[in-house]
Amino acid sequence: MEADYVIVGAGSAGCAMAYRLSEAGASVLVVEHGGSDWGPLIQMPAALSFPMNMKRYDWGYKTEREPHLNGRQLVCPRGKVIGGSSSINGMIYVRGHAGDYDHWEQSGADGWAYADVLPYFKRMETAHEGDSGWRGTDGPLHVTRGPRDNPLHTAFVDAAVEAGYGPTNDYNGERQEGFGAFDMTVYQGRRWSAANAYLKPSLKRQNCDLLRAFVRRIVISGGRAQGVEVDRGGTVEVLRARKEVIVSASAINSPKLLMLSGIGPGAHLAEHGIDVIADRPGVGANLQDHLEVYVQYASKQPVTLYKHWNLFSKALIGAQWLFFKSGLGASNQFESCGFIRSKAGVAYPDIQYHFLPIAVRYDGQTAAEGHGFQAHVGPMRSPSRGSVTLKSSDPNEDPRIFFNYMSTEEDWADFRQALRLTEEIFRQPAMAPFVKHRVQPNHGVDDDAGLNDFIREHAESAYHPCGTCRMGAADDKMSVVDPECRVIGVEGLRVADSSLFPRITNGNLNAPSIMLGEKAADHILDRGMLPRSNDVPWFHPDWETAQR
Secondary structure, eight states, X not given: OEEEEEEEOOSHHHHHHHHHHHHTTOOEEEEESSBOOOSHHHHSGGXXXXXXXXXXTBOOEEOOOBTTTTTBOXXXXXXXXXXXXXXXXXXXXXXXXXXHHHHHHHTTOTTXXXXXXXXXXXXXXXESSSOTTTSOBSOSEEEEEOOOOSHHHXXXXXXXXXTTOOBOSOTTTTOOSEEEEOEESEETTEEOOHIIIIIHHHHTSTTEEEEEOEEEEXXXXXXXXXXXXXXXXXXXXXXXXXXXXXXXXXHHHHHHXXXXXXEEOHXXXXXXXXOOSXXXXXXXXXXXXXXXXXXXXXXXSSOSGGGGOSHHHHHHHHHHHHHHSOSGGGSOSOOEEEEEOSSTTOOXXXXXXXXXXXXXXXXXXXXXXXXXXXXXXXXXXXXXXXXXXXXXXXXXXXXXEEOOTTOSHHHHHHHHHHHHHXXXXXXXXXXXXXXXXXXXXXXXXXXXXXXXXXXXXXXXXXXXXBOTTOBOOTTOTTOSBOTTOBBTTXXXXXXXXXXXXXXXXXXXXXXXXXXXXXXXXXXXXXXXXXXXXXXXXXXXXXXXXXXX
């Protein structure tokens, strides 16, 4: 069992690399612990709350007790299935803002500025709507929009415009800032995961194979990665890489695997009796995420999706999807969104809105009030940093995941501001026909102390972990990989997934993760990068002095 390239993890970036490397003629072996994505629970967009809560498809990770969130343990779903987290996520497609990638380059990730990555976003996608010229038209990843036929979607965007924010025709195009329609990775009524877009076409080629196995460690000899040690059906064996091992196992599992293999903070590895091959203190550090709350309102009108929250309606929706791939089952229901700046002096959006025409939690539990709607809101660039560390040298033991959420005063000020700006939008005339009263936070909870209590008790992860194998300059001791995704201190080994992000991007992380896999493939093949883009993104002309 050997190949030119052994890719650990059939997730968003791993599938993209398998596609591009095999397309170029290299032999590729993708190793994935999870199994098939067959069946409606993954493929039906509206069923999104199921797979991320199922042991069959999810690693089942939990955080340590978070001291600033009343000691709560939060769930940290990661996809354990082909397609990785793109097979269990909410299918929301956000490239991030141009300013995110320019910041990556300023942080030492040379060649990863917005002008460098935009051509890869275009290469990877077939966008069915959006700004002409800014979007891809013939890539493997289909990006569509929902029908937005519920009146609440239009009312939410209209209310934001009444509050003084601009509309945007395409937040993934020239202008992110503003309110408009959400993009989603759904095609012909099905979840268009990285498995459907990239992996399945790759496996039709003679030079690409998929192996179901649990990777225990990277085999390193003479300072070079030779392959990976796997547990396959109770048998431990080694898979050889003729050229390179590429770790694409997530922001949680990639640092875990590096540390188990002797790459990481020397003292921490020694604690667990692991021989140190490369002392890289940045492995597992720099852990970031997006935290959000659900601001919920009861609805005056029975127009919300709550009317379908019964067995009869669900059966009808399921049947319509099963036979025709149409109807409510064919959308993730996140069809309107917004990106705003929290205050004057912030150059580009740092608050994101997901609007949903029902009051419901990610685990599928509806609000007790019945008809309602909600906006998921939270700051995009928290200064808090956490870590992923080992509990032991046993590969079968889950790592210790500590996000250290809300650990700075800036976090609290930003979150309170996000909540107050949200309340202002819902008070606009366009929402008046629908707003009955606020359900969450409780009516009348508007002072700093009350909002802080609400955040402590109700803030949830948006499931966007990243940053734990930071990409940066090779001479920066906290960098784990260089700008070509090569692990510093070990030959023949790369990492390519969201663990590389120097700083979290503005929005959901699936699109940037796939882009990273696309661009990493060109670095691996050493065939030169796509030409830089000359497109100039929109920044608010008065951002220094105006909040909107």
